[in-house]
Amino acid sequence: MRARILAAFVLLAGFVLALVVLPLGLTYASRQQDRLLGDIERDARVLASLVEERLEEGDTTSVARVVDDYEVRTGGRVVVTDDLGRSIADSEPGVPTGRDYSTRPEIAAALNGTLGTGVRPSETVGSELAYAAVPVASGGSLRGAVRVTFDTDVLSQQVRANWLRLGLLSAFVLAAAGALGWIVSSWVLRPVRQLTTATDALAEGDLEARLDLDEGPPELVDLAGRFDTMAGRIEALVDSRDRFVADASHQLRTPLTAIRLRLDSLEEQVGDRPDADEEVQAIAAEIDRLSQLVANLLGLVRATGDHLVVGPVDTDEVVTGAADRWRPLAAEQGVTITVDVASSAAAAVVSGGLDQILDNLIDNALDVAPAGSTIDLSSRVDDPGRVTVEVRDHGRGLDAAACERAFDRFWRAPDATPGGSGIGLSVVAQLVERSDGTVRLLPAPSGPGLLARVVLPVWSAAPTAG
Numbered sequence: 001m002r003a004r005i006l007a008a009f010v011l012l013a014g015f016v017l018a019l020v021v022l023p024l025g026l027t028y029a030s031r032q033q034d035r036l037l038g039d040i041e042r043d044a045r046v047l048a049s050l051v052e053e054r055l056e057e058g059d060t061t062s063v064a065r066v067v068d069d070y071e072v073r074t075g076g077r078v079v080v081t082d083d084l085g086r087s088i089a090d091s092e093p094g095v096p097t098g099r100d101y102s103t104r105p106e107i108a109a110a111l112n113g114t115l116g117t118g119v120r121p122s123e124t125v126g127s128e129l130a131y132a133a134v135p136v137a138s139g140g141s142l143r144g145a146v147r148v149t150f151d152t153d154v155l156s157q158q159v160r161a162n163w164l165r166l167g168l169l170s171a172f173v174l175a176a177a178g179a180l181g182w183i184v185s186s187w188v189l190r191p192v193r194q195l196t197t198a199t200d201a202l203a204e205g206d207l208e209a210r211l212d213l214d215e216g217p218p219e220l221v222d223l224a225g226r227f228d229t230m231a232g233r234i235e236a237l238v239d240s241r242d243r244f245v246a247d248a249s250h251q252l253r254t255p256l257t258a259i260r261l262r263l264d265s266l267e268e269q270v271g272d273r274p275d276a277d278e279e280v281q282a283i284a285a286e287i288d289r290l291s292q293l294v295a296n297l298l299g300l301v302r303a304t305g306d307h308l309v310v311g312p313v314d315t316d317e318v319v320t321g322a323a324d325r326w327r328p329l330a331a332e333q334g335v336t337i338t339v340d341v342a343s344s345a346a347a348a349v350v351s352g353g354l355d356q357i358l359d360n361l362i363d364n365a366l367d368v369a370p371a372g373s374t375i376d377l378s379s380r381v382d383d384p385g386r387v388t389v390e391v392r393d394h395g396r397g398l399d400a401a402a403c404e405r406a407f408d409r410f411w412r413a414p415d416a417t418p419g420g421s422g423i424g425l426s427v428v429a430q431l432v433e434r435s436d437g438t439v440r441l442l443p444a445p446s447g448p449g450l451l452a453r454v455v456l457p458v459w460s461a462a463p464t465a466g
Helices: 002-057 060-074 105-111 151-204 217-270 274-302 315-332 353-369 398-406 423-432
Strands: 077-082 087-089 116-122 127-138 141-151 312-313 335-342 348-350 374-380 388-394 438-443 451-455
Touching: 002 060, 002 077, 002 116, 002 127, 002 141, 002 151, 060 087, 060 217, 077 105, 105 116, 105 127, 105 141, 127 151, 141 151, 151 217, 217 274, 312 315, 315 335, 315 353, 315 374, 315 388, 348 353, 348 423, 348 451, 353 374, 353 388, 353 423, 353 451, 398 438, 423 438, 423 451
Parallel strands: 335 374
Antiparallel strands: 077 087, 077 141, 116 127, 127 141, 312 348, 374 388, 388 451, 438 451
């Protein structure tokens, strides 16, 4: 934007200069030429009056003295001809008299009784000449002509000097326009940059980002105030949501625990009544499901909070630790957990995030893994700067549409095992996103099952905060 503002100022100044400077330069050149020709014409008429009587008397010596004196005083060349156009006197040293000048257009015009002025190139001197030729008449008879010429080098130098002055003035004006554009763009862009920084901070989870702008264009100051109001409302809404979910989840634990204790007491009182015992077991399963839902809600709140910090995690160690934690439970279901670690890299993950990610993925895999099957955990570096962690089961799998929807909150497959909450994968997605990674569910590469692939940045290539 700064470049566009500077370009606008400079182009506008250049356009105005073109409208002003070009006419000034051309007008100056034209006036200087007209002034030079006017001066030459005046001098030619004065010289014609001075040599008039001398020509009538045939005193060529006096005529030569007059033209020589003019050449010494002004530097202009004077040629005096008779009525046939032959030179009588020439101020140019070394040029003999008697030369025929009748073919010169200005001399021919003067011998015809008219004034001849202008600027024309001269092959003799190799430059342009400004000239004026006037007739010399006495007693109604044409006696000859007087031509005064000047080299236009002086005129050209004056015109070039004027163009140089105008060029320097134009450069100064353009520089001033650029400096003014820089000042204006800085004044305009400073709040824009602050707004961009605050917006980025808000987008990254810093809900306390504010502008507090009181300088700059009024429109941007007003926009900054609206941004601060919006950010404050977002912070209040997010804080209210987090408090509500956290408080509700926390408050639900106590009555759920009490219900569970009373249910255990009821189970002892029921004794050997099969019908009542079946109902008690069903209620207990629902309570366990509700407890798991509360725990998942708390995990979701933590995964979306603004307190998470990205840090280095030994991927191989975390994967191995997760396998060790879940092996006893997997063994009870007749499932084996295998580990293949070869990343030798530290992944950038939010604090405690990779443990939660693996716990949720392994828990889901155990729900669908048939007895006698395996759950395969692995970690490796496929691309420079990225660590891939995978959890693969040998269950019934999901189709492509279900793989896409699986990360939606509370979504569960139609044939899913009863008892799940549908939040675990949402927690995984949030933690991976906060770690600047990606997560996908894919059909197993061979045989039945589902492959959960998590790709995380290597610590050296990752930002330091989420």
